[in-house]
Amino acid sequence: MDGGDDTFPVHAGSGLTDTGTRVLKHGDTFVVSERHGDVIAALESQLGLYHDGTRHLSHVRLRVGNVRLLLLSSSVTADNVLLVVELMNPDIYEGERLVVEHGNLHVRRERLILDGTLYERIDLTSYAASTVRLDVDVETAADFIDLFEVRGARREKRGRRLDPETAGSEAWWRYDGLDGRRRTTRVRFEPAPTSIDARAARYRVELDKGITVRLEMAAQCNAQAGADVLSFDEALARARAELDAHLGDDCAVTTSNDLFDAWIGRAQADLRMMVTETEMGRYPYAGVPWFSTPFGRDGILTALEALWMNPTLAAGVLDYLAARQARDRNDRSDAEPGKILHETRGGEMAALGEVPFGKYYGSIDSTPLFALLAARYHCATGDDARIERLWPALEAALGWIDRDGDRDGDGFVEYGRRTPVGLLQQGWKDSNDSVFHADGSDAVGPIALCEVQGYVYAAKRECAWLADRLGKPELAARLRSAAAALRERFDGAFWCEDLGTYALALDGDKKPCRVRSSNAGHCLWTEIALPERAATVADTLLSQHMFSGWGVRTLAAGEPRYNPMSYHNGSIWPHDNALVADGLARYGLNDHVERLFTGLFGVATEVELHRLPELFCGFDRRTGEGPTLYPVACAPQAWASASVFMLLGAVLGLRVEAAKNRLALERPFLPPWLDVVRLTNLRVGHHRVDLTLRRYPEDVALTVDKRTGPIRVVVVK
Numbered sequence: 001m002d003g004g005d006d007t008f009p010v011h012a013g014s015g016l017t018d019t020g021t022r023v024l025k026h027g028d029t030f031v032v033s034e035r036h037g038d039v040i041a042a043l044e045s046q047l048g049l050y051h052d053g054t055r056h057l058s059h060v061r062l063r064v065g066n067v068r069l070l071l072l073s074s075s076v077t078a079d080n081v082l083l084v085v086e087l088m089n090p091d092i093y094e095g096e097r098l099v100v101e102h103g104n105l106h107v108r109r110e111r112l113i114l115d116g117t118l119y120e121r122i123d124l125t126s127y128a129a130s131t132v133r134l135d136v137d138v139e140t141a142a143d144f145i146d147l148f149e150v151r152g153a154r155r156e157k158r159g160r161r162l163d164p165e166t167a168g169s170e171a172w173w174r175y176d177g178l179d180g181r182r183r184t185t186r187v188r189f190e191p192a193p194t195s196i197d198a199r200a201a202r203y204r205v206e207l208d209k210g211i212t213v214r215l216e217m218a219a220q221c222n223a224q225a226g227a228d229v230l231s232f233d234e235a236l237a238r239a240r241a242e243l244d245a246h247l248g249d250d251c252a253v254t255t256s257n258d259l260f261d262a263w264i265g266r267a268q269a270d271l272r273m274m275v276t277e278t279e280m281g282r283y284p285y286a287g288v289p290w291f292s293t294p295f296g297r298d299g300i301l302t303a304l305e306a307l308w309m310n311p312t313l314a315a316g317v318l319d320y321l322a323a324r325q326a327r328d329r330n331d332r333s334d335a336e337p338g339k340i341l342h343e344t345r346g347g348e349m350a351a352l353g354e355v356p357f358g359k360y361y362g363s364i365d366s367t368p369l370f371a372l373l374a375a376r377y378h379c380a381t382g383d384d385a386r387i388e389r390l391w392p393a394l395e396a397a398l399g400w401i402d403r404d405g406d407r408d409g410d411g412f413v414e415y416g417r418r419t420p421v422g423l424l425q426q427g428w429k430d431s432n433d434s435v436f437h438a439d440g441s442d443a444v445g446p447i448a449l450c451e452v453q454g455y456v457y458a459a460k461r462e463c464a465w466l467a468d469r470l471g472k473p474e475l476a477a478r479l480r481s482a483a484a485a486l487r488e489r490f491d492g493a494f495w496c497e498d499l500g501t502y503a504l505a506l507d508g509d510k511k512p513c514r515v516r517s518s519n520a521g522h523c524l525w526t527e528i529a530l531p532e533r534a535a536t537v538a539d540t541l542l543s544q545h546m547f548s549g550w551g552v553r554t555l556a557a558g559e560p561r562y563n564p565m566s567y568h569n570g571s572i573w574p575h576d577n578a579l580v581a582d583g584l585a586r587y588g589l590n591d592h593v594e595r596l597f598t599g600l601f602g603v604a605t606e607v608e609l610h611r612l613p614e615l616f617c618g619f620d621r622r623t624g625e626g627p628t629l630y631p632v633a634c635a636p637q638a639w640a641s642a643s644v645f646m647l648l649g650a651v652l653g654l655r656v657e658a659a660k661n662r663l664a665l666e667r668p669f670l671p672p673w674l675d676v677v678r679l680t681n682l683r684v685g686h687h688r689v690d691l692t693l694r695r696y697p698e699d700v701a702l703t704v705d706k707r708t709g710p711i712r713v714v715v716v717k
Contacts, residue, residue, distance in 0.1 A: 020034065020035040020074075021033065021034060021035070021046070021047070022034070022035060022037070022074060022076060022083050022085075023076070023288050023289070023635070023636065024076070024080070024083055024111065024112060024113045024273075025080075025113065025273050025274065025285075025288055025292065025636075026112075026113040026114050026115070026239070026273075027115065027116065027276050027277065028051060028052045028116070028276065028292075028346065029049070029050065029051045029052075029113050029115075029116050029117075029118075029221060030049075030050050030113065030288050030289065030292050031048070031049045031050070031057075031111070031113060031118055032046050032047050032048060032050075032288065032289050033047060033060070033083070033111075034047065035071060035074040035085070036062075036068070036069070036071055036074070036085060036087065037060075037062065037074070037083065037085040037109045037111060037120075038060060038061045038062065038068075039057060039058065039059060039060040039061070040059060040061060041055070041058040041059060041143070045150070046150060046289045046290075048145075048150070049118050049185075049219060049221070050147060050289065050292070051116055051221035051222065052221075052222075052346035052347065053146060053147045053293070053345055053346035053347025053348075053349075053350060054144055054145070054146055054147065054183055054346070054347050054348065055142075055143060055144065055145045055146075055147070055150060056142055056144065056173075056183070056185040056219070056221045056222075057118070057140060057141070057142050057185060057187075057219055058141055058142060058143040058145065059139060059140060059141035059142075060138075060139070060140055060219075061137075061138075061139040062107070062109065062122065062136075062137070062138055062139075063136070063137040063139065064089060064092070064105065064107065064124070064134065064135075064136050064137075065089070065092035065093075065094075065099060065100065065134040065135060066092075066135065066137070067089070067090055067092055069087035069088060069089055069090070069107055070087060070088050070089065070090055070102075071085070071086075071087060072086040072087060072088055073085070073086045074086070075609075076609065078265060078266070078269060079240070079243055079269050079272075080269045080270060080272065080273040081112055081236070081239050081240055081243060082110055082111070082112050082236070083109075083110065083111040083112070084108070084109070084110055085108070085109040085110075085111075086106070086107075086108055087106070087107040087108070087109065088102070088103050088105060088106055088107070089102055089103065089104065089105040089107075090102045092105075092134060094134075099132065099133075099134055100126075100128055100132050100134065101128070103127075104126060104127050104128040104132075105124065105125070105126055105127070105128070105132070105207075106124075106125045106126075106127065107122065107123070107124050107125075108122070108123045108125075109121070109122055110123075110232070112232075112235060112236060112239055114230075114235045114238060114239045116220060116221045116222065116223075117218055117219065117220045117221070117223075117229070117230075117235070118217075118218070118219040119216070119217075119218050119230070119232050119235045119236075120216065120217045120218075120219075120232070121214065121215070121216050121232040122136075122138075122214070122215040122216070122217075123212050123213070123214050124136065124205065124207060124212065124213045124214075124215075125207070125210070125211070125212040125213075126207035126208065126209055126210070126211065127209060127210070128207075128209060129209060130209075131206060131207065131208050131209075132206070132207045132208075133204070133205070133206050133207075134204075134205065134207075135202055135203070135204055135205075136202070136203040136205055136215065137200045137201070137202050137203075138189070138193075138200060138201045138203075138215070138217060139199060139200040140171060140187050140200070140201075140217075140219070141164075141173070141198075141199075142164075142173035142175075142185040143161075144159075144161060144173070144175035144177075144183055144185075146347045146348050146349045147289075147290070147345075147347055148347070148349045148350075148354075148355050149349070150289075151290060153349070153354075153355070155349070155354065157178070158177075158178070159175055159176050159177040159178045159179075159348070160175070160176045161173075161174075161175050162174040162175065162176065163198075164198040166196045166197055166198060167196075168192060168196075169188055169189045169190065169191075169192040169193065169196070170186060170187065170188050170189075170196075171186075171187045171196060171198070171201070172184065172185070172186050172187075173185045177348040177351075178348060178352055179348050179351040179352050181348070181351070183221075183222060184221075184222055184223060185219060185220070185221060186219070186220045186223040186227075187201075187217060187218070187219045187220075188217070188218050188220070188229050189201045189215070189216070189217055190215070190216040190217075190218075190231070191215070201217075203215060216231065216232050218230070218232075218235075243272065246272060246275075248681070249310050249312050250268055250309060250310045250681070251308065251309045251310065251679055251680065251681050251682045251683065252678075252679070252680040252681055253309075253648070253677065253678070253679060253680075254677075254678045254680075255674055255675075255676060255677045255678070256674065256675040256676040256677075257673055257674050257675075259601075259604070259605050259610070260601060260604075260673075260674060262604075262610045263601070263604035263605075263610045263612075263644055264644050264645075264648070265610075266609055266610045266611050266641075267611075267612070267641045267642065267643075267644045267645070268309075270611060270636035270638075270641040271284060271302070271306065271313075271638060271641045271642055273636065274286075274287070274288075274636060274637075274638040274641065275313065275316075276294075278294070278316070278320055280316065280319040280320040280323050281315060281316030281317075281319050281320060282312070282313060282316035283299055283316050283317060283320050284298070284299055284302045284303070284313060284317070284638040284642075285638065286298040286299070286343075286634070286637065286638055286639070287614055287634030287635075287636065287637035287638060287640075288634055288635075288636060288637075289634065290632070290634055291343075291634060291637070293343060293344060293345050293346070294320065294341070294343065294344050295342065295343045296321055296340050296341040296342050296343065296363060296366035296369075296370070297342065297363050297365055297366045297369060297428060298638060298639050299317045299320070299321070299638075300317055300321070300366065300369040300370055300372075300373045301369065301575060301579075301639050301642075302317075302575075302638040302639045302641075302642045303317045303318075303373055303377075304369075304372075304373055304376060304646070305575065305578055305639060305642035305643055305645050305646040306642045306645045306646075307376060307377065307380050307656075308380065308645065308649050308654050308656055308682065308683075309645045311377060311380045311381050311683060314373055314376075314377040314380075315377065315381075315383070315386060317373065318370070318373060318374055318377060318386070318390055319386075319390075321340050321341055321366075321370055321393075322370075322390050322393035324340075324341045324344065324359065325338065325339070325340055325341070325393050325396060325397070326338065326339040326340075326341075326361050331418040331419050332353075332356060332419050332421075333356055333358075333359060333360050333361055333362075333419075333422075334356075334360065334361045334362035334417055334418055334419060334422050334423075334426075335359075335361040336361070336400060336404040337396065337399075337400065337404070338367065338396035338397050338398075338399050338400030338403070338404075339361045339366075339367050339397075339400050339404070340361070340363075340366040340367040340369075340370040340397060341359065341360070341361060341366065342360045342361050342362050342363035342366055342423075342426075343357050343360050344357070344358065344359045344360070345357040345358055345360075355421075356419065356421050356422055360422070362417060362422045362423045362426050363423075363426050363427075363430075364405070364413060364414070364415035364426045364427055364449065364452050365426075365427055365428065365449075365451070365452050365455055367397045367400050367401060367405065368397070368401055368405075368413070368452065368455040368456045368458075368459040369455050369459070370393075370394075370397055371394055371397045371398060371401075371459035371460075371462075371463050372455060372458050372459040372462060372463075372526075374387060374390055374394055374463070374466065375459070375462035375463050375465065375466055376462065378466060378469070378658075379462075379465075379656065379657060379658065379659070380656040380658055380683070380684075380685075381658050381683070381685060382658035382659050382685040382686070384469070387466055387469070387470070388470065391466075391470060394463060394466070398459070398460070398463065398479075401413060401456055401459070401460075402482075405456075407446045408446065410510070411485070411486060411489055412448040412453055412489075412490075412493070412506065413448060413452050413453065413456050414445065414446035414447055414448045414506075414508075415427070415445065415446060415447055415449075416445040416446040416447070416508075425447070426447075427447075427449045427451070427452060427519075428451075428576075429519070429554065429568040430568075431566070431567050431568045431569070433561060433566075433568075433569065434568040434569060435447055435449070435504065435505050435513060436504075436513060436515065436560070436561055437507070437511070437513050437514070437515070438513070438514040438515055438559075438560070439560065440560030440561060443505060443507040443508075443511075443513050444507055444508050444509075445507065445508050446508050447505050447506070447507060447508070448505055448506040449504070449505045449519060450490075450494050450502045450503060450504060450505060450519050450520060450522075450523055451519045451520075451522035451523060451526075453486065453490045453494070453523075453528060454490075454522055454523045454525070454526030454527075454528040454529075455522075455526055456486060457483050457486050457487055457490070457526055457527075457528040458483075458526035458527065458528070460479045460480075460482050460483040460486070461479070461480060461483040463479055464476040464477075464479035464480045464483070467479060469659075486528070487528050487530070490528055491530050491533070493506060493510070493512070494506070494512060495533065496512065496514050499514060499516055499540070500516075500536045500537065500539065500540040501516050501517075501520045501536070501537050501540045501541075502519075502520040502523055502529070502533075502537065503515070504517045504519055504520075505519075515555065515556070515559045515560075516540060516545065516546060516555070516556035516559060517554060517555050517556070517559075518541065518546070518552050518553065518554050518555070518573075518576050518577075518580060520537050520540070520541070521537070521541050521552065521576070521579060521580030521583055521584075522579050522580070522583065523537070523583070524537060524538070524580065524583025524584060524586060524587060525579045525580065525582050525583030525586070526583070527583075527586055529583075529587075531587065534587035534589065535587070535589065538584055538587070538589045538592045539592075540556075541580060541584075541592070542592050542595055542596070543556075544557075545557045545558055547595070547596075547599070548564075548572060548599075548618050548619065548620050548621055549599055549602075549620060549621025550572055550599045550600070550602060550603050550616070550621050550627050551572040551573075551574070551577045551596065551599050551600055551603065552572065552576070552577050552580055552596065553570050553571065553572055553618040554568050554569060554570060554571055554572070554573060554576065554618070555568070555569045555570045557570070557618075564617050564618035564619045564628075565617050565618075565628075565630070567615070567630075570617075570618040571615045571616065571617055571618050571630060572615060572616055572617070572618050572627075573614070573615045573640070574600060574603075574612045574613075574614075574615075574639075574640040574643040575639035575640055575642070575643045577596055577599075577600055577643065577647075578642075578643035578644075578646035578647050578650075579646070580596065581593050581596045581597060581646070581647050581650040581651075582646050582647075582649065582650040584596070584650070585650035585651070585653060585666075585667070588667055590667060590669050593650050593651060594651075594669070594671050596647075597647050597650070597651055597671060598671055598673070599621070600612070600643070600644075600647060601671075601673070602621070603616065603626075603627050604644070606626035606627055607626070607627070607629075611635055611636055611641070612635075612637075612640045612641065612643060612644070613629065613630065613633040613634065613635040613637065613640060614630075614633040614634040614635065614637035614640050615630050615633050615640075616628060616629050616630050616633065617629070617630055648677070651668070651669060651670065651671070652665055652668045652677070652693065653665045653666035653667050653668045653716070656683070656684055657684075658684055658685030658686075659685075660712070661684060661685060661687065661709065661710050661711050661712060662684070662711070662712045662713075662714065663682070663684050663689060663711060663712070663713045663714070664713075664714050664715075664716055665693075665702065665713075665714070665715045665716065666716040667716065667717065668693065668700045668702070668715065669695075669700055670693065670694075670695035670700055672695075674695065675694065675695045676692065676693070676694050676695070677692070677693045678690070678691070678692045678693075678705075679691045679692075684709075684711045685709075686709065687707065687708050687709030687710070687711050688706075688707070688708045688709075689704065689706065689707040689708075689711050689713065690704070690705040690706040690707070691703065691704060691705065691713070692705055702715055
């Protein structure tokens with residue numbers, strides 16, 4: 001993602017470090033609020049209601065009797081549809097007179113987002129002995145700041161904000177952008193307020209004991225005058241019906257451990273929330289707040305992590321990215337024919353080219369990962385029709401790898417940006433300082449990252465099978481031969497015997513960056529690592545320098561740029577650890593997998609809502625203390641949410657082979673804290689199977705509870 005690059009940084013101001021925020025998302029719209037439910041946004045505060053890259057509400061505040069209420073509880077429901085905030089009053093005065101003694105007024109706020117509209121319901125209930133009369137103010141305002149301005153970018157000029165207009169039950173804010181677009185926010189109240197102006201809608205309410213007064217607000221982004229507004233109940237019913245329609249796509253997971261069930265349940269709910277319906281199918285947006293948009297690498301890796309749990313996600317990702325594959329060369333956007341998208345953005349600054357991310361191709365790994373996802377999707381589903389339809393895009397992607405991807409013709413894929421406003425580092429660790437030599441000096445490109453060579457190896461090897469399937473045996477043979485040659489060449493150029501791992505990268509002079517990093521774990525995941533290297537790499541990854549007790553650090557302690565609080569040089573990323581774990585499992589290194597799985601399970605038990613964040617700090621685990629959070633990490637974040645599925649798949653050794661109607665469990669095991677795992681509605685091509693696995697002291701027992709169709713379930717010891 002672009003978050004780590006210093007050209008367009010995420011500034012960690014005080015407004016970004018409060019871990020008590022609450023997030024809701026639907027489609028291209030999301031809201032970040034305080035735990036109270038209020039939104040009080042300074043320029044660089046993440047709080048607000050956002051739609052398509054622009055903040056449409058910068059201020060939402062509830063005041064009762066002109067005071068801020070006291071928080072009782074604040075939580076998002078398990079399905080991520082509803083934010084529920086329970087509040088009570090402090091002492092409320094009018095002048096010197098005590099109107100309501102503290103604790104006699106209960107206020108419940110409920111909020112959801114649907115189809116570009118924020119809906120809120122406010123219930124006020126009095127428990128005072130006598131009738132209470134007081135003012136209730138719902139303050140709203142819109143600044144129409146671009147998301148990149150919220151992140152810290154400075155603009156020389158902006159468009160024109162029109163004066164707000166109010167009438168009856170409505171308030172309108174409008175902004176005419178420099179891109180020629182008018183953006184609007186329409187706020188409607190029900191029932192009609194006692195008075196309304198540009199600052200607030202005010203109600204004069206009268207409450208008898210035990211009586212509840214209900215108010216509703218709907219804030220529509222880019223609504224047309226006269227557009228319909230649903231009631232809160234109608235919006236809630238539609239949101240839950242939409243959710244129910246997709247529940248049948250998922251493989252359900254239940255276990256003997258309630259905390260693990262809570263983790264995987266939250267992960268599934270977060271992933272559903274991050275998935276957005278596009279014109280090309282469902283796509284997992286990367287993360288809230290900074291990356292709520294399609295990213296190529298993030299979408300692909302999320303789909304790979306969740307492939308056994310829900311392969312339909314991969315179908316949407318493949319179709320979306322194929323439709324946006326680069327056709328021409330454009331240095332401004334780092335586009336080259338056949339290259340797969342890095343990210344695409346809405347918003348005024350992207351439309352004007354003030355940031356290059358309107359449609360941007362500056363990632364070195366999205367293209368081989370796209371080909372790899374296609375191959376693994378077909379293996380899991382047997383979807384010949386989609387692969388035939390995607391084949392021109394796959395051929396173009398494979399062509400890019402050998403053409404523009406290999407800049408100097410040495411057989412490795414390298415990157416170097418072609419525009420000074422693009423990303424300097426174009427692997428998944430895209431911070432400017434993430435690629436360096438053992439003496440701490442910058443590596444000068446073009447840069448060949450170790451994990452990218454693994455992605456290319458796996459893409460060619462597995463796409464060879466697709467070529468065979470499509471009746472292209474000569475191409476299949478060339479791909480297999482190229483993959484085998486790359487594996488041999490890679491080992492010679494990247495292996496560092498004294499470090500016990502692969503070099504992070506080769507610089508432009510083919511000098512290896514001899515630093516210990518988690519990138520080498522991806523070489524296990526793609527199986528480019530020679531079998532005789534695997535145990536050594538695994539021991540390095542799980543050494544005290546790299547494994548904190550919570551997870552594998554991005555960079556080993558002791559390396560010159562190690563900092564456990566950095567974005568990519570010592571922090572811990574759940575998705576990175578999931579790929580490492582799956583790689584360890586592919587080489588039969590189950591003891592290492594168990595340590596990693598147990599560490600991340602510990603994180604999930606400690607963090608709020610059992611929601612793994614994008615990343616957290618790499619400090620050593622200490623008894624009685626939880627993990628140290630990173631101040632601007634996205635939560636939820638798609639590939640962090642999906643990491644639990646790849647972790648569980650690694651533990652169970654799940655391998656789906658739809659063409660053979662075969663489900664294999666290769667060297668399955670369960671950790672001591674997980675006695676039983678049940679998988680319901682697991683897809684094998686067009687068929688489904690339900691399984692139960694039980695742990696015994698020296699083994700795991702498998703029961704096939706139900707199957708539809710001729711599925712063979714085999715356990716490989």
